[in-house]
Amino acid sequence: MERIGVGLLGLGTVGTGVYKALRNNQDVLLRRTGQLFEVRKILVRDPYKTRQVEGVQFLITTDFHEVLQSGVQVVIEVIGGLESAYAYVRDALTAGCHVVTANKELIAKRGKELEALARQKGVQLLYEAAVGGGIPVLGSIGYLLKANRVHRITGILNGTTNYILTEMEQKGLAFDEVLRESQEKGYAEADPSSDVDGHDAKYKLAILARLAFEAEISLEDIPCRGIRGVTSQDITLARRLGYAIKLLAQAEQYGEKGPISLRVGPALLPENHPLAGVNGVHNAVTLEGDWVQDVTLVGQGAGEQPTASAVVEDVGNVLRLPRISGSTVEHPPVLSGAEEGGSRFVVVETEALPGLAGAASLRDKLEQINLEVEQIGTASFGSSTVLGLVLCHWNASYTNILLAELGIEVKRLEHYPVIGVRKKDRVKEAVVTG
Numbered sequence: 001m002e003r004i005g006v007g008l009l010g011l012g013t014v015g016t017g018v019y020k021a022l023r024n025n026q027d028v029l030l031r032r033t034g035q036l037f038e039v040r041k042i043l044v045r046d047p048y049k050t051r052q053v054e055g056v057q058f059l060i061t062t063d064f065h066e067v068l069q070s071g072v073q074v075v076i077e078v079i080g081g082l083e084s085a086y087a088y089v090r091d092a093l094t095a096g097c098h099v100v101t102a103n104k105e106l107i108a109k110r111g112k113e114l115e116a117l118a119r120q121k122g123v124q125l126l127y128e129a130a131v132g133g134g135i136p137v138l139g140s141i142g143y144l145l146k147a148n149r150v151h152r153i154t155g156i157l158n159g160t161t162n163y164i165l166t167e168m169e170q171k172g173l174a175f176d177e178v179l180r181e182s183q184e185k186g187y188a189e190a191d192p193s194s195d196v197d198g199h200d201a202k203y204k205l206a207i208l209a210r211l212a213f214e215a216e217i218s219l220e221d222i223p224c225r226g227i228r229g230v231t232s233q234d235i236t237l238a239r240r241l242g243y244a245i246k247l248l249a250q251a252e253q254y255g256e257k258g259p260i261s262l263r264v265g266p267a268l269l270p271e272n273h274p275l276a277g278v279n280g281v282h283n284a285v286t287l288e289g290d291w292v293q294d295v296t297l298v299g300q301g302a303g304e305q306p307t308a309s310a311v312v313e314d315v316g317n318v319l320r321l322p323r324i325s326g327s328t329v330e331h332p333p334v335l336s337g338a339e340e341g342g343s344r345f346v347v348v349e350t351e352a353l354p355g356l357a358g359a360a361s362l363r364d365k366l367e368q369i370n371l372e373v374e375q376i377g378t379a380s381f382g383s384s385t386v387l388g389l390v391l392c393h394w395n396a397s398y399t400n401i402l403l404a405e406l407g408i409e410v411k412r413l414e415h416y417p418v419i420g421v422r423k424k425d426r427v428k429e430a431v432v433t434g
């Protein structure tokens with residue numbers, strides 16, 4: 001039996017889970033790795049805080065150097081944020097320690113430099129928990145699908161926003177209330193705007209695309225929209241037309257080493273799409289490769305236990321994996337504005353809207369000016385009425401055309417891409433009101 005010293009940076013939601021998992025499943029890890037992982041020091045910000053786990057007080061420090069001096073071979077970074085985390089990870093790698101982190105922002109922004117440092121020092125830098133919480137998605141791409149050319153990734157990559165959208169729909173709760181709940185449950189980032197504005201999903205998509213396409217991904221190349229604009233009216237109307245609204249992360253490579261398109265934003269999925277029923281804090285990733293065709297991995301995307309699971313799996317692998325060799329990352333062109341051409345769900349909120357007959361005649365009117373309307377629905381919510389249209393072959397100029405044709409005072413107009421509807425699956429006659 002080999003004793004391995006571990007330094008834990010952070011004892012919040014994830015750090016607490018990691019400490020408990022290392023303690024409670026020590027026997028499992030020992031049996032499977034022959035190694036006994038012992039936490040020697042825990043770095044925190046506030047040494048006086050009451051901790052959610054017993055017996056840690058004598059391990060706590062606020063001095064990072066004490067961690068490095070405690071005979072550790074593995075450092076686990078679960079403090080989050082960028083600058084301090086970066087400095088600690090860099091110093092731990094420089095000192096010859098293996099590093100495991102759950103920090104997607106750090107890996108998306110500084111991963112390239114830190115991986116080069118890890119290679120130079122002959123140590124591992126592992127970050128399975130940075131993407132998809134407990135889902136072993138990076139390992140699946142890196143180790144289990146290594147003979148495939150993965151060309152498309154479609155994912156629900158943020159647990160907080162998926163939880164919010166689900167609770168808004170299923171319980172009719174308000175956005176702010178559900179956001180508070182997701183913070184209490186430990187799903188949200190320290191600054192939850194990273195979740196709700198889509199940045200967290202963007203970091204995760206960049207990490208996935210880099211690994212799957214072996215391509216350098218710049219965060220600026222990922223158009224990103226969050227869920228602040230999604231209302232419960234939009235969710236209700238989309239559902240009536242047969243769709244779920246999800247914060248979707250998409251990446252596609254057109255041919256080997258070919259151009260790449262990337263996008264994060266709310267989108268409609270038809271109810272029979274594999275990701276449409278992924279609810280609550282669950283995440284899911286569909287990977288499409290040349291031989292495997294498609295594989296969908298689903299699991300809890302945030303929270304103490306699933307995230308700790310991914311961190312501790314990395315810890316168990318750190319001394320068993322082959323050393324990272326040279327990287328073959330390419331710089332393919334990135335396609336921008338791959339937003340047009342597909343179907344769009346357009347929501348118009350107003351005070352006065354046509355009923356069923358009016359909606360049908362509106363469709364005729366729009367079709368006369370060559371706006372192909374696939375589905376149309378209206379719904380009333382208190383003093384507001386909402387019109388929802390699924391339009392084919394979306395073009396940015398449609399917004400103004402629509403406003404002119406509607407000829408009514410519009411309180412709000414929002415539009416979402418509609419994903420994954422094949423021609424033969426399209427709903428033919430869909431005019432709903434309520």
Ligand SMILES: NC(=O)C1=CN([C@@H]2O[C@H](COP(=O)(O)OP(=O)(O)OC[C@H]3O[C@@H](n4cnc5c(N)ncnc54)[C@H](OP(=O)(O)O)[C@@H]3O)[C@@H](O)[C@H]2O)C=CC1
Pocket residue numbers: 009010011012013014015043044045046047049077078079080081084102103104129130133186187188189190301302303304307
């Ligand atoms: N929560 C989740 O579901 C998931 C989180 N992650 C990632 O894991 C990381 C941690 O998240 P989470 O556990 O939720 O965060 P928390 O805010 O719950 O915990 C952060 C911990 O780090 C400590 N800390 C923060 N800054 C410093 C610093 N400068 N020096 C020393 N200690 C510091 C805090 O100390 P103190 O307790 O004294 O305040 C706290 O213990 C983040 O990168 C996050 O993105 C990844 C997947 C899922």
Ligand SMILES: N[C@@H](CC=O)C(=O)O
Pocket residue numbers: 130132133157158159160161187188189195200301302303
């Ligand atoms: N805040 C993140 C935590 C996990 O990465 C999320 O909600 O997905």
